Amino acid sequence: MKPPAQEPGLAKTVAELPRNLWTSIFRNPLPSSDLGRSATSFTNFFLHIHPVKVHQNTLRPLYTLGLGLISLFLFLILAVTGVLLMFYYVPSTGQAYDRMLDLRGSVAFGTFLRNMHRWAAHGMVAAVFLHMCRVFFTGAYKKPREFNWVIGVGLFLLTMFASFTGYLLPWDQLAFWAITVGAAIAGYAPVLGKSMQFILLGDYTVGQEALLRFYVLHVVVLPALMVLLIAVHFWRIRKDGGLSRPEEPVEDKPLYSMKMVAGTTGLEPGEKTIGLMGFVRGPFTKVGNVPDRSVYSWPNLLIAELFVFVLTVAGVLVVSLLFNAPLEEPVNIMHPPNPAKAPWYFLGLQEMVSYSAFWGGIGIPTIEVLILLALPYLDRRPIGVGQWFARERLLANTLFLLFAVVNVILIVIGTFFRGPNWTFVSPW
């Protein structure tokens, strides 16, 4: 029979309380061995999103440029600052603009938080787009990562839509005319266009219903969808074998096959295949003939992530200290500002709709998105993966660069070369 466990005295219980509490929360001590490093990634809820080991290529700053992580961290900054701003915001046409002024005048750090939210949003649109360019130019969308590219395109569209619904909320001149134009563009879609416009606005004209709808989309629906897609995006990175990387040079070892006498299966007489295990003699098995170039996630990957995080936060803080988020005049439904310009990332679209509402606002963007979605299913050649601007992918890279440059040029024209009544003006 086991003797009953020794009852610890009260003094001992109290003395050991802090340590017991600590070890109950953090079950692994700070790791000092490889086993500990594995266990840290493996058993911690917040860290187990990481693999225990990552390939060295994943940690090369010049390979990823950290763009995916920057996008994620900007999203987190947006979530935190966004929730804080919600405490002072009222989605009502009568109050929204006054609340913006209150944020400036009578809320501690109000201006600063709004600046952070606005500039992080602009940064996220840029970072997500650049991340897509990185993935294309390194051929990372190829098999088996095709569907993760598709999810990425979805996240890009959600980012754009989230920023669109966001800049309507101050209910200033930009907000009102952007929502008017944006909803009218939706109205040009074939067949369902007019119903879509009506459901989006909740009315025939832009007003309280539209503000409320865009608010709900902005603070609940779109962020929820984004969290879901981000989770799937990350999960698939793991399941697709980590970040893309160049194919490893395979060491030249003899193939394990030999001819043996008296085969009995469907092979040629005199031939027999034998599994690898049949040749193992020593006390260990060496799996694969590729040198192991992976490192432990703790601390290597974690430090890299922390570095990008600090850099991202620092960038947003500096920009928010230097520049105030724009706030235009309160809504005046009599007079659109002239010219009425969207934020920079929509000016390429605005430039296109100034030629044709259907083709610029619906036709060409739809075709562009469909091509982006189909890309990994059209480009099936498994070459040039994991390498920037691989020579074998010259044509594909040139086409995508052209696509990116055309969009940038349209944005530059819309930003600097368009004056009152959207006429061509020289910025000089």
Place this chain on the structure above:
Amino acid sequence: MTANPPATDKTSRRSVLNWLSSVALFGSAVVSVFSNLVFMKPRATYGAPSRFSIGRPEDFPSGTRISLDARRVCIVREGDRLAAISTTCTHLGCIVGVAETGFACPCHGSRFDQDGNVTGGPAPKPLPWYSINLTPNGELTVDTSVEVQQGAYFQV
């Protein structure tokens, strides 16, 4: 050990049930998504009324071109003829301004002549004309839900 019964009957009944329940499940999913869309479409709106009074004919002397921006119409009077031309751009819904040559849109540069015909820019259609009526108490009303042909003036 039980002998397997003839496979065909069992399999067929099971597959029909599988098929039916799949259709029911999928169908109810479709119906609930559709009903949510219906929910999103309001049955009544709080927007501005489409019929409104603009004043008496004397308020608009001949040669008047007044843009009632809050109502989004421009009232034109030539001699004893009156017209109400929409000032909502047919391109993407901005309010066009009254210009020397007609109307000009500040958003994407559409231009219209005095009668609302497109003279430049991306607008696909001319500005519509709305019906004007004289009420028994001598006031003019514009009904933006009724479009009339271009040039169909209201005789005062």
